[in-house]
Amino acid sequence: MRIIVALMYALLGTFLSGHAQEKGSVLIKHGTVLTITNGEMENTDVLIERGIITEIGQGLVAPDGVETVDATGKYVMPGIIDAHSHIAGVHINEWTHPVTAEVTMEESVNPNDINIYWALAGGVTTINLMHGSANVIGGRNETLKLRYGAGLEELPFEGAPQTIKFALGENPTRVHGQGFGVQPRTRMGVEQVIREHFDAALDYKRRREAYLKAKKEYDNRPKGIPPLPVARNLRLEVLADIIDGKILVHCHSYRADEILMLMRVFEDYGIEGYTFQHANEAFKVAPELRKNGAHTSVFSDWWAYKFEVYYSTAYNASILNANGITNSINSDSGELIRHLNHEAAKTVHYGGTSVEEALKMITINPAIQLGIDNRVGSVEEGKHGDVAIWSGHPLSVYSMCEKTFIDGKKYFDRERDDDDMRLKIDPEADYEEPARRWYEREKYEDSCLQGAIVRFGEEGMSIQQGSY
Amino acid sequence: MKLFRDSILGMILFIMIPLAGWSQSMPARALDNVTIHTAEGKTIETGTIVWRNGIIEAIGSDVSIPFDAYVIDGGDSLYVYPGFIDGLALWASPDLPAKYSKPEAPGNPGYERAGIQPHRQPNKLLAKADSFKKARKHGFTTAALGLKGQMLPGQIDLFFVNGKDTGAYLIREGIGLSASFEQAPGSFGNGAYPATLMGVMARFRQLWYDAAALREQSAYYASVSSGYPVPARDEVLEALYPAMDKEQPLFFKADTKEHISRLFRLKDELDFNVVLVSGKEGFQQAEELRKRNIPVLASVDFPEEPGWRVKEREGEDEAEVTEEMRRFRERQLQAYQARITNIQRLIEAGVKVGYASNGMKIEDLKKHIQILMDEGGLSENQILAMLTQHTADILGIGDKTGDLKQGHVASFTVFTRPFTEAEAQALYSVSGGKLSEFEITTSEKEDKAE
Numbered sequence: 004m005r006i007i008v009a010l011m012y013a014l015l016g017t018f019l020s021g022h023a024q025e026k027g028s029v030l031i032k033h034g035t036v037l038t039i040t041n042g043e044m045e046n047t048d049v050l051i052e053r054g055i056i057t058e059i060g061q062g063l064v065a066p067d068g069v070e071t072v073d074a075t076g077k078y079v080m081p082g083i084i085d086a087h088s089h090i091a092g093v094h095i096n097e098w099t100h101p102v103t104a105e106v107t108m109e110e111s112v113n114p115n116d117i118n119i120y121w122a123l124a125g126g127v128t129t130i131n132l133m134h135g136s137a138n139v140i141g142g143r144n145e146t147l148k149l150r151y152g153a154g155l156e157e158l159p160f161e162g163a164p165q166t167i168k169f170a171l172g173e174n175p176t177r178v179h180g181q182g183f184g185v186q187p188r189t190r191m192g193v194e195q196v197i198r199e200h201f202d203a204a205l206d207y208k209r210r211r212e213a214y215l216k217a218k219k220e221y222d223n224r225p226k227g228i229p230p231l232p233v234a235r236n237l238r239l240e241v242l243a244d245i246i247d248g249k250i251l252v253h254c255h256s257y258r259a260d261e262i263l264m265l266m267r268v269f270e271d272y273g274i275e276g277y278t279f280q281h282a283n284e285a286f287k288v289a290p291e292l293r294k295n296g297a298h299t300s301v302f303s304d305w306w307a308y309k310f311e312v313y314y315s316t317a318y319n320a321s322i323l324n325a326n327g328i329t330n331s332i333n334s335d336s337g338e339l340i341r342h343l344n345h346e347a348a349k350t351v352h353y354g355g356t357s358v359e360e361a362l363k364m365i366t367i368n369p370a371i372q373l374g375i376d377n378r379v380g381s382v383e384e385g386k387h388g389d390v391a392i393w394s395g396h397p398l399s400v401y402s403m404c405e406k407t408f409i410d411g412k413k414y415f416d417r418e419r420d421d422d423d424m425r426l427k428i429d430p431e432a433d434y435e436e437p438a439r440r441w442y443e444r445e446k447y448e449d450s451c452l453q454g455a456i457v458r459f460g461e462e463g464m465s466i467q468q469g470s471y
Numbered sequence: 472m473k474l475f476r477d478s479i480l481g482m483i484l485f486i487m488i489p490l491a492g493w494s495q496s497m498p499a500r501a502l503d504n505v506t507i508h509t510a511e512g513k514t515i516e517t518g519t520i521v522w523r524n525g526i527i528e529a530i531g532s533d534v535s536i537p538f539d540a541y542v543i544d545g546g547d548s549l550y551v552y553p554g555f556i557d558g559l560a561l562w563a564s565p566d567l568p569a570k571y572s573k574p575e576a577p578g579n580p581g582y583e584r585a586g587i588q589p590h591r592q593p594n595k596l597l598a599k600a601d602s603f604k605k606a607r608k609h610g611f612t613t614a615a616l617g618l619k620g621q622m623l624p625g626q627i628d629l630f631f632v633n634g635k636d637t638g639a640y641l642i643r644e645g646i647g648l649s650a651s652f653e654q655a656p657g658s659f660g661n662g663a664y665p666a667t668l669m670g671v672m673a674r675f676r677q678l679w680y681d682a683a684a685l686r687e688q689s690a691y692y693a694s695v696s697s698g699y700p701v702p703a704r705d706e707v708l709e710a711l712y713p714a715m716d717k718e719q720p721l722f723f724k725a726d727t728k729e730h731i732s733r734l735f736r737l738k739d740e741l742d743f744n745v746v747l748v749s750g751k752e753g754f755q756q757a758e759e760l761r762k763r764n765i766p767v768l769a770s771v772d773f774p775e776e777p778g779w780r781v782k783e784r785e786g787e788d789e790a791e792v793t794e795e796m797r798r799f800r801e802r803q804l805q806a807y808q809a810r811i812t813n814i815q816r817l818i819e820a821g822v823k824v825g826y827a828s829n830g831m832k833i834e835d836l837k838k839h840i841q842i843l844m845d846e847g848g849l850s851e852n853q854i855l856a857m858l859t860q861h862t863a864d865i866l867g868i869g870d871k872t873g874d875l876k877q878g879h880v881a882s883f884t885v886f887t888r889p890f891t892e893a894e895a896q897a898l899y900s901v902s903g904g905k906l907s908e909f910e911i912t913t914s915e916k917e918d919k920a921e
Contacts, residue, residue: 094667098659100578105677106669110733142669155729182660183577228698229691234684237677422795423802430774430807434799 024157026054027412030065034074039081039366039381049079051388054410074392081382082128082389083343086300086369087280087333090118096135097142101179102200105237106142108132114158115427118337119151123415125341126391126404131373134168136255137178139196141168146373148409152426164374169254171261173311194264201272204242251374252277257312259287266295278372283315289326298372299323300331303349321354331369348398358398498539499523505545510553510860510874512852522881525904530875550889553875554612554882556862558768558827559722559748562602564619573661580663582707585655586621589648590710593618593628594641606632608909609833612882612902615866621653622671627722633902648714651724679741682708720744728755748827754813757820766865768827769814771839777803815848825862844891851891
């Protein structure tokens, strides 16, 4: 049976991806398996064959040629999924226009980013590489599997639905309204930008289809006046696909009022299955979110880094979860991504969320939000062999991720964690370069200001005097 | 040496006559008693080249010189090579603005500000006439000249490198379109769309879609007598038609393995012909380039040799090398060597490799040729073929120029020593039959001063 399952998935994978991703086989024995969807299973073996979990049980025997890993005293959990990440990107934000749906992070992937390896070391196997938040409707995001070293073509999560970034509030109004004097200058303007572009997309779709039909008819039988061409328009095409439910929206948002606004807009256009990112005030509108089937993806306890996110609470995730909303905890950071297990643990610490529910927030819940929960996010037969082995319970601060597998292939092993794991060395780089970290270089950026005068003028905010 | 140079003073005067004034009755010229190296790798000792009307009439060791020929006697001390061809040179392009102002609408900045100028023609814009002389002194007799810019900087025109009034020496215009993944100039605050790599990818697609629609409207307009809207002229979109028809390849600059992948993707989607320009990590895509029959106009702009290696070689003392440092050095050296053996690996994989300076300073060429010889795994003959015949083939002029053959264009350079030697200097340059002579300098300093 399990061979048939494995073959079926392998075959399906080949059809979907068009090129062969490297799959591995491994038998992980005697671990405590945190299945996520079927509770905790002690002293249990997990068999992964050709990238697919084929059997979970006790006393499993490794097929010929399949490596066995002893996980006695250790925990086996599905690979962590980060629903909001900006690692492994060449450029993050095509900030130049309030709407840039035509661009896609799929074409901005840097497969050599060392941050991928660091994330693997934190048990992360899948990320949502997101476009930035300068635009009301930004570019499409790309769901990646962190197959470090496999190259550009091998990183995309084959068959994952497309998602797209929206952004409300201060970022798009600052960049476009304040910076360039164009709509949106206010939160009201943000709503209108969305509505106007959706309407334009619907109009475009209608005109384009009518033109293609007329062209076909005219080219077959050239009589009368030929049709006037309607050029294919990538931006409007993507927007029309959002309305058609082909692309999932992930919206950068903070305030409760703007969250309500977007839900009203989406209701008008029939858009469903969307996720509010950050959503620091989402707890205020939890019943409304639940009613609309909206998801949230939040920080555990990070806020007050700008005015619109002044008000928040470390209970946000727990309140949302208690209200039946599919909530995930994300990193949005090359540093936080390395310990999303701790971030999830904070929901237990602050809000009294159960351990099981907390683990869901970094596994199956983000998988649901990315539309990949039928393939990853839990340890289940038939799902992808994306798992991590932890030295202890992953919500303990004393535990460390020891091994990380994607499609049954090992991409991180703490025992083979060399000093320099970069994939690519610049022949002109100096020896000190790899030791530097971006968050150390910029460590003063988000620090507390003391005795400063903050002025708001035509050109935005400026800081005078004061010290960090 | 000085004596025989004086003897051709008359000839120098003669070459001031413009090409247009030539006729069938033009006297021949001959270069006698020289060592001739062909692009095919043959060496002709005590050879002779005879040319007339810009075409090689005869070449070999046993050639009779026509009675009417002006003769330069090489005295058996000079070396003749087919003229080098720069597959894409920017050295005559106007410079880019030093500063770009903040556009009024960065999301819709207009073609020029976005770096989309495929209609621009180098032959109408070339700025730096003195760069032609410099190129000749370094052995170049033919160059495909492009313009500095961003994603679509302009057309590429093919020139003889032989005159101040460069427009008169245009061989062919529009042999290709320059292209790259470079975003519109400026950064956050004063940049413009497309400001990112993904924006550039999307913009290429949209340009193709817009051009296709305009073209279709024009075709419909032409097909009916009345009642159909007049298409708006758009020189930018119209300039893309030859590329869409695969009549004009995109000379696409890309270096990294990933960028070359992205180029394949765009090519597959929009269906254009490509010449890969620069391709510093081309070896990582060598098999795919061969399969797709994409030639490479390679960069020889190599990275600096790691400083520690230079010190090590020169025996300079330095602090203790830790194990971690040693491993780093090993990897850095591998990365360096991968770059300098790029061309060799491309050639071995069966990829056609020519040369393009594409912004590299011409003065650096000799240094990098030396690296290619010493550590890059290429022989002098391979380097010569890359700089001449192979580049000519890629530019589509290989049947007319690129080698020293009877019937080919008379384009060659006479060096004082084999061209790969550090002391080698060009004494004469013949480009499209036109002869120039250079002063021989005795030190590097003088060379630079000139």
